[in-house]
Amino acid sequence: MIAVKNITKTYAGGGNGGAPALRGVSFDVREGDFLCVTGRSGSGKSTLLHVVSTLLRPDSGQILYRGEDVTRLPEPELNRLRLGDFSMIFQMHHLLAYLTALENTLLPFMSRLTPVKDAELAAARLCLDKVGLAGKHDRLPGSLSGGEQQRVAIARALVKKPKALFADEPTGSLDKKTGGGIIDLLGDLNAEGMTVTMVTHDQAYANAGNRKLTMEDGVLASDG
Amino acid sequence: MNILTIPLRNLRRKWLKTCLLTGVFAAAVLSVVGLTYVSREVGQSLEKKLTQFGANILVEPKVESLSVGYGGFNLGAVAYAAKSLDASAAAAKIRSIALHERISSVAPKLIEMAKVGDKPVGLIGVDFEQEQLIKNYWTVTGAMPDKPGEVLAGSKAASLLGLAVGSTLTASGRDFTVAGVLDETGSEDDAVIFAGLRDVQEATGAIGQANFIEVAALCSACPIDDIVAQIRALLPDVEIVAMQKVVKSRMYAIDFVKNLAMGVCAVLLLTACFMIALSLLASVNERKHEIGILRSLGFSRAKVFAIFCFEAVAIGCAAAVAGYLGGVLASQKTLAMLDVAGQAEQAAHAGHASVVGFDAAHFGLTLAAVCLISVAASIAPAWKAANTDPCEALVML
Numbered sequence: 001m002i003a004v005k006n007i008t009k010t011y012a013g014g015g016n017g018g019a020p021a022l023r024g025v026s027f028d029v030r031e032g033d034f035l036c037v038t039g040r041s042g043s044g045k046s047t048l049l050h051v052v053s054t055l056l057r058p059d060s061g062q063i064l065y066r067g068e069d070v071t072r073l074p075e076p077e078l079n080r081l082r083l084g085d086f087s088m089i090f091q092m093h094h095l096l097a098y099l100t101a102l103e104n105t106l107l108p109f110m111s112r113l114t115p116v117k118d119a120e121l122a123a124a125r126l127c128l129d130k131v132g133l134a135g136k137h138d139r140l141p142g143s144l145s146g147g148e149q150q151r152v153a154i155a156r157a158l159v160k161k162p163k164a165l166f167a168d169e170p171t172g173s174l175d176k177k178t179g180g181g182i183i184d185l186l187g188d189l190n191a192e193g194m195t196v197t198m199v200t201h202d203q204a205y206a207n208a209g210n211r212k213l214t215m216e217d218g219v220l221a222s223d224g
Numbered sequence: 225m226n227i228l229t230i231p232l233r234n235l236r237r238k239w240l241k242t243c244l245l246t247g248v249f250a251a252a253v254l255s256v257v258g259l260t261y262v263s264r265e266v267g268q269s270l271e272k273k274l275t276q277f278g279a280n281i282l283v284e285p286k287v288e289s290l291s292v293g294y295g296g297f298n299l300g301a302v303a304y305a306a307k308s309l310d311a312s313a314a315a316a317k318i319r320s321i322a323l324h325e326r327i328s329s330v331a332p333k334l335i336e337m338a339k340v341g342d343k344p345v346g347l348i349g350v351d352f353e354q355e356q357l358i359k360n361y362w363t364v365t366g367a368m369p370d371k372p373g374e375v376l377a378g379s380k381a382a383s384l385l386g387l388a389v390g391s392t393l394t395a396s397g398r399d400f401t402v403a404g405v406l407d408e409t410g411s412e413d414d415a416v417i418f419a420g421l422r423d424v425q426e427a428t429g430a431i432g433q434a435n436f437i438e439v440a441a442l443c444s445a446c447p448i449d450d451i452v453a454q455i456r457a458l459l460p461d462v463e464i465v466a467m468q469k470v471v472k473s474r475m476y477a478i479d480f481v482k483n484l485a486m487g488v489c490a491v492l493l494l495t496a497c498f499m500i501a502l503s504l505l506a507s508v509n510e511r512k513h514e515i516g517i518l519r520s521l522g523f524s525r526a527k528v529f530a531i532f533c534f535e536a537v538a539i540g541c542a543a544a545v546a547g548y549l550g551g552v553l554a555s556q557k558t559l560a561m562l563d564v565a566g567q568a569e570q571a572a573h574a575g576h577a578s579v580v581g582f583d584a585a586h587f588g589l590t591l592a593a594v595c596l597i598s599v600a601a602s603i604a605p606a607w608k609a610a611n612t613d614p615c616e617a618l619v620m621l
Contacts, residue, residue, distance in 0.1 A: 083522030094517040098237035
């Protein structure tokens, strides 16, 4: 589904030549994979996820999504990809505090002037129910727990039925029990056919998927 | 729900900040609308009042004069070869200048020294219709003459000659009837008798002639020098005296009020613009994670730009509505407190509800202008928001 080929990324600063975050990383993400990327802090795993999810452009290398090099796509095409096939969830839930759970879930459909359609509204309600937030659709994020907020973020990521879900430390700000619930939810989604790529530094969750990549100093140390 | 839900909800969430910002902007719009209306009305009122001072251009025949003196004893100037003007031809030429729209009145006059009984009195032949345009401060007991053979007696002349409305008199061999007596003006008009121009021309045998013509041309943007030059070009053989000092001071007074109002308006709007820009800039910095998430969800730069721009436009629209209505109300109150109130009453009697009122075209113009200003104020912050790197915004947290 996604072929990552010899990706490099160097951040400015960090002495002469900048700070290299990725140094020739290559791997494949197959359809239906639940891929866990792990590694110590600063190993480049989050940068890798941002590059693969098209949030960040690599310095060199290719990312082929269904045969097309997305690193060369113009920005409008990348926007379309992020609005359609790719979805992201982050360590912080990043919900809009002034929108209800339902409205936050509908955000991907609110990027236009035409009103949200009934079918989209129904899909958003379904996603919220699916992540266990039935009856809390009209609650503002401030009145939800951390785990519930992350579930809203997952519902938002699911609502447009993406092909690939990228999760950057989705349990990072949650306690063990709540974090475990989120991992179970991602596992359920994967079982339904969703391709999931998750970055985590927590070894307890690193084996949740069917594959584990380990990053060390910007290179792929293991793939298995 | 659509893209506009995002800025509208954000404005609602920060209702106090939104209200304060709208209030400041509305105050600026109110001041601009109020000052514009007040300065316009005051300017027009001033023009009307200043017009009452009379003509500001005098057209008279060239008079050759010779100073006579001998041995240090001055006998004064002796005029000779005095000419008169062809009244209708000169008036027609004056009315045909390029700036003819600036001319409000052309009033020819023929002066005859007549005797009523055994008392000498000045008999002034005038075009009453034009004369009233120049001297709209005249008030008359009786009526203004509107038929041949009717005269208007100055108050002193009437008293001296024992004339009243309906009296008859003989002057320069013609019989006249007093149609009205001019109330005291405090000017030389009080001591003369005004008759129709044609009557005096016939009485004196100076058919079609006038001694001089008074021209009233006044408006805030009147190019008086150009008017004089254009009349001079068409009437090269006459003397044209522009009472420029008076005219310029009138124009200066009107322009000063308007320029002052415009200056204050510009400062107020600029301040409101900066306030909106600063507030939005702070909002962009505060909402970086929101921008990051929107970008990660596939919102284009243009859409992020539009969200922030719309916030400013929404505030601007609310401010425009409140500011315009407040401005109309404030200008009505201000004008009522000023001398212009009398004018407002006149307007009311004339069938107009008020000098200043809601005007749909002005309201539309205000709304459009404020929207444009809001967009201009939001460009820099919205640009900053649109160009926020989503990764940087999300990693930052």
